[in-house]
Amino acid sequence: MFNTRLTQALGIDIPVVQAPMGWIARSQLASAVSNAGGLGVIETSSGELDIIKGEIGKMRELTDKPFAVNIAQAFVRDPDVVPFIIDQGVKFVTTSAGSPERFTDQLKTAGLTVYHVVPSLSAALKAVECGVDGLVVEGAEGGGFKNPKDVASLVLLPLIRAHLDVPIIAAGGFHDGATLAAAIALGADGIQLGTRMVASKESPVHDNWKQAIVNAKETDTVFLSRFAPPALRALRTERTTRLEKDPAQSGMADFGDPKALYFGGDMEAAIPLTGQVCGRITAVESVADILAKVKAEYELALNRVSTASKA
Incomplete structure (x- = not known):
């Protein structure tokens, strides 16, 4: 059904990539995404590299489908993480939170495919100049770490596509089959889902x-x-509303205890990184159901466009 540069390059059925969220993007979630036909991704932004190495190993037990690892450079200070990823036979890596100059050559020399996360046209041009194979183009609608000079996906995605012809994963504001169809129409080869x-x-x-x-x-x-x-x-939340009213205050300095939020359920213990698509999510569903709906909704979106073009 899907035939994009992303599905071709990665051997996946659905051009949907799961976001590499700290403490969340581990084998339980990532394997479910890969098994459902998308691309599961293991995070490194938590900085818990010993645990993450075990999570990469678990992926081999939980799925025989392709998966990826993200290297969040600002949070990964152990240079041995790259040789470890290479030795594990991982074929696809995304890099973020740092310069594409740092690891691209080392990863590509080892035969890996490398996409870099970018929030602007200038960052995209630099990443391609550094030799990356593709881009994760991240609009300001998405949850998590953002460019302070925020640009929405509807502007950023076609802007970058107008200047570059590398494969693009669109991130920020994407949620379902209709937004996948929109992303492809704007020049992307797939989408990344985080909050969903x-x-x-x-x-x-x-x-x-x-x-x-x-x-x-x-x-x-x-x-x-x-x-x-x-x-x-x-x-x-109360914490994030207080921080919102002081734009010069660093959210990272007052981030709190992420594990008390993530796994203890205390919504005021830390900052719950979440994208604007939270307003469109109406139920907690299985990954398999989410991706099945993406496929069905994509078909409906194409039919609407086809009908409109014939009117």
Whole structure:
């Protein structure tokens, strides 16, 4: 059904990549995404490299489908992480939170495919100049770490496509088959899902966070630390509302205890990184059901476009 440069390069059935969210993007969730036809990704942004190495090993037990690893450079200071990933036979890596100059040559020399996460046209041009194979183009709608000079996906994606012809994974604001169709129409080869995967049954986070996403409106996220980067998009809570009112305050300096939030369910213990698509998520569903719906909704979206073009 799908035939994009992303599905061709990675051997996946559906051009959907799961976001590499710290403490969340581990084998339980990533294997479910890969087994359902998308691309599961193991995170490194938690910095717990000993645990992450075990999670990569678990992926071999839980799936025989392709999967990837993200190297979040600002949080990974162990240079041995790259040789370890190479030795594990991982074929696809995304790099983020740092310069594409750092690891691209080393990874590509070992035969890996490398995509770099970019929030702007200038960053995209630099990444391609450094030799990456593709880009994750991240609009400001998405949850997590953001460019303080925020640009929405609807502007950023076609802008970068107009200047570059490398494969693109569109991130930020994508949620379903209709937004996948929109991304492809704007020049992407696939999409990345983060918040939708946080609120999946296989997500390891506490049900309190999942239900907070289900109950959220489209206006229930905040953009933090615009003047004290890194900027963050997160779910509105008492903690994040306080930080929102002081744009010079660093969200990272007042991030809190992530494990108490992620696994203990205390929504005020830390900053719940969440994208604007929380306003469109109405239920906690299995990864298999989420991706099956993406396929069905994609077909419906194409039919709507086809019907409109004939009118």
